[in-house]
Amino acid sequence: MIVDRLQYRPVSGMYDEVVLPDGHVREASVPIVEAFSSMGMPELQHRKEQAEQLLRENDVTYTIYDRGGERPWQLDLFPVVMRNDEWMKLERGLLQRAELFERIVRDLYGQRRLLKEGVIPPAAVLSAPGFLRPADGMLFPDEPALFFFASDLARNRAGDFEVLADRIQAPSGSGYALENRIVLSRVLAGLYRESNVHRLAGYFRSLKASLQNPGRRSDSLDTPSVALLTPGPQNETYFEHAYLSGYLNFPLVQGEDLIVRDQHLFMRTVNGLERVDVLLRRVEDQYLDATELRGDSLLGVPGLLEAIRAGHVRCANPVGSAVLEDRYIFPYLNRMCRFFFKEDLILPNAETLWLGNAAHRSRFFDNPGEYVVKSSDRTIPPVFPEDIEFSLQEIRTCPQRYVAQRILPGSTSPVFHDSRIMPARSLFRLFTTAGESGFRVMPGGLVRVSSDLSSRAVTNQSGAASKDLWILSDEPVRAITLLGESVPEARIRRENRIPNRIADDFFWMGRYAERSENASRLFREVGRTVLKYENGDLGSDEAVSVFALLLRYTEAPAHPPSSEYLQRIYTGDGQWKQGPAWIHRAFLNTCRSLRSYLSDDARTVIARLRVNPEQRGSEALFSLVQDRIILLGSLSGLLREGMTREDGWTFIDVGSRIERALHILSMCAQLLSYEKEEALPSVVLNAGDLRITYRRRFGNVIDLDSVLRLLLFEERSPRSLIWQLQRIHECVLRLPAAGLARSALDQMAERLSLPMTSTEDRATMLAALQTLQLQIEQLADRIATIYFPAGERPMSVEFRDG
Numbered sequence: 001m002i003v004d005r006l007q008y009r010p011v012s013g014m015y016d017e018v019v020l021p022d023g024h025v026r027e028a029s030v031p032i033v034e035a036f037s038s039m040g041m042p043e044l045q046h047r048k049e050q051a052e053q054l055l056r057e058n059d060v061t062y063t064i065y066d067r068g069g070e071r072p073w074q075l076d077l078f079p080v081v082m083r084n085d086e087w088m089k090l091e092r093g094l095l096q097r098a099e100l101f102e103r104i105v106r107d108l109y110g111q112r113r114l115l116k117e118g119v120i121p122p123a124a125v126l127s128a129p130g131f132l133r134p135a136d137g138m139l140f141p142d143e144p145a146l147f148f149f150a151s152d153l154a155r156n157r158a159g160d161f162e163v164l165a166d167r168i169q170a171p172s173g174s175g176y177a178l179e180n181r182i183v184l185s186r187v188l189a190g191l192y193r194e195s196n197v198h199r200l201a202g203y204f205r206s207l208k209a210s211l212q213n214p215g216r217r218s219d220s221l222d223t224p225s226v227a228l229l230t231p232g233p234q235n236e237t238y239f240e241h242a243y244l245s246g247y248l249n250f251p252l253v254q255g256e257d258l259i260v261r262d263q264h265l266f267m268r269t270v271n272g273l274e275r276v277d278v279l280l281r282r283v284e285d286q287y288l289d290a291t292e293l294r295g296d297s298l299l300g301v302p303g304l305l306e307a308i309r310a311g312h313v314r315c316a317n318p319v320g321s322a323v324l325e326d327r328y329i330f331p332y333l334n335r336m337c338r339f340f341f342k343e344d345l346i347l348p349n350a351e352t353l354w355l356g357n358a359a360h361r362s363r364f365f366d367n368p369g370e371y372v373v374k375s376s377d378r379t380i381p382p383v384f385p386e387d388i389e390f391s392l393q394e395i396r397t398c399p400q401r402y403v404a405q406r407i408l409p410g411s412t413s414p415v416f417h418d419s420r421i422m423p424a425r426s427l428f429r430l431f432t433t434a435g436e437s438g439f440r441v442m443p444g445g446l447v448r449v450s451s452d453l454s455s456r457a458v459t460n461q462s463g464a465a466s467k468d469l470w471i472l473s474d475e476p477v478r479a480i481t482l483l484g485e486s487v488p489e490a491r492i493r494r495e496n497r498i499p500n501r502i503a504d505d506f507f508w509m510g511r512y513a514e515r516s517e518n519a520s521r522l523f524r525e526v527g528r529t530v531l532k533y534e535n536g537d538l539g540s541d542e543a544v545s546v547f548a549l550l551l552r553y554t555e556a557p558a559h560p561p562s563s564e565y566l567q568r569i570y571t572g573d574g575q576w577k578q579g580p581a582w583i584h585r586a587f588l589n590t591c592r593s594l595r596s597y598l599s600d601d602a603r604t605v606i607a608r609l610r611v612n613p614e615q616r617g618s619e620a621l622f623s624l625v626q627d628r629i630i631l632l633g634s635l636s637g638l639l640r641e642g643m644t645r646e647d648g649w650t651f652i653d654v655g656s657r658i659e660r661a662l663h664i665l666s667m668c669a670q671l672l673s674y675e676k677e678e679a680l681p682s683v684v685l686n687a688g689d690l691r692i693t694y695r696r697r698f699g700n701v702i703d704l705d706s707v708l709r710l711l712l713f714e715e716r717s718p719r720s721l722i723w724q725l726q727r728i729h730e731c732v733l734r735l736p737a738a739g740l741a742r743s744a745l746d747q748m749a750e751r752l753s754l755p756m757t758s759t760e761d762r763a764t765m766l767a768a769l770q771t772l773q774l775q776i777e778q779l780a781d782r783i784a785t786i787y788f789p790a791g792e793r794p795m796s797v798e799f800r801d802g
Contacts, residue, residue, distance in 0.1 A: 093347025135320025175240035198443035206435030224277035260303030356400030510655030
């Protein structure tokens, strides 16, 4: 048997996606198994490392809330392969499901025949968390009630698929499925090309077309403006939000970027308000509008529901669609299917009981060991049979809050782990979207796998990895991509307007990148001085003087020169806001929200800047510092040569120039403030990358006056203060117009100049530099005031009796 060469042994009694019960390989998987067998373990390990490298370079992450934040996305090398005939049955079932959801949501927020005719108990709907009374009557007949949804499936003991749950209001995973496909198609290029795998881009083309369909607004707008609403960088799937924003070419916005005026939705941009007609949202229903839903929400837009009712905004999926994924509704889907279509579900649900129903409750208590119990509150983890005794009393007390779902064994599939192939429990997530001519199913999907076979939970939050799902075509497939779409001249936007929040992030990206590079350069030079001191090659007075320069710059507590203290300052927990660790973390956090605005190469550099060495010690530390300097310099070059000179670039540039000017002023002030400066000028020159320039201009003798002249007055040096002042003025002239406030900004920039010469005495020069520093800081504050205003805080309306 071919599978023996891979030494793969499936789990007895469970359906395996690759191996038949008699031990032979399933027909669809034979080419994959043969290819992997011929590669051998060393080559498989190499391909796995290639895939991991691509995921790191693309900065593909997933946030685990209770494990300290982001972790790299996990993709297994072995795809799950499915024959076209098996897929077609799944596709028919999902298309039927889409039509059913369309009918259900229209009925529940319309005529409510399902309740009036007893198809579903009214209590199951009216007590469901996802049923929103404010959403009543908000669906329009001439547009889809449902734009897309995802379904989670597992196999039963016979090997047939059953649906465990549907994700409706803001389903995740399609972007990760696309990224998985892109990575595997590169790592297994030959195998992928020869396998006739259905492409995924058609799904996203249909989604984009349905969102940009003018619908009822065709008389006033040819192409509606679409924005993707995200909860923000702290969300578990934020990578996917930014990824899809770039892939679909929709601006990525947060609630604070949007505002409702006169029942219309607008995006706040640095050029003013810009209309938004369609909102592709990844924010759950309850958080969308603080005035009518959750009053404490900062994720949505106050007044959004009123704008939707007025017909000026479409929301995908519609507000209130969360009722379709409610666990109370799920047990009655087949009855509703028979009511509307006179037929059963093609793709059946796993048996699910709503315990608020007496008959369902009795069936559950007859054999609770066969079910997993799930609360209506999705933040509460499911209760499996081994723990059910602890929950039975609560279930008996409030049965209407729970459903019980029969446990499916699921299936296993091979994963490449620790240089061997082993079985892993597998669950499938499939995606359906509305298109221009009906619904369409993504011919592929996201497979989540866990090598811990004893655990029934296979979720990304529990640490599961992922697989790509390959649907094999019976004939050659045609390549489809969104990248080659032609854009009519009328739809080309000559201005790339950005939200105020994004402009703010660009501004601080420029500042933090410059600040991080400056700190790293200074740290490198101070570190070299400390090593000389510890090796006995430098006197204590000079070492203390140079070390004090770093301590003042980072605002770290006083301490004798020490390599250990250097490491604590540079790689510590960031308790000092001027310290390298805090600055670098702030820079990386700022970059997260800009993912869809940066090139692939820029994102690759940023991903490498996230990596810290595992080993400790001076050698590893200086290697980290040197790598960070080079990578930050590379990023600066990529941005300078790769970004078009639009608003985003202007804010990066002015932020960087302001920060470099303030850094030069700080270094010059340090030099002017101390009499024993023998070692300081040399360190400042090296930290500013000016040693060669100084030597060519002034020779090998380093003196304070010459160093100050080079730092302050050299008009041809991009690391001089006068150069920064000139560039700041040019940047301010390029900033978007903002009325009278812009005029004041121009005047502030014009006043930035060097009000002294190189012949001034130290005290006069120091006072002038301090005045200039204050003026630059005021300019930075003025830019923030004009272009980065704080968003309005939502406030709910509360009515009280009496």
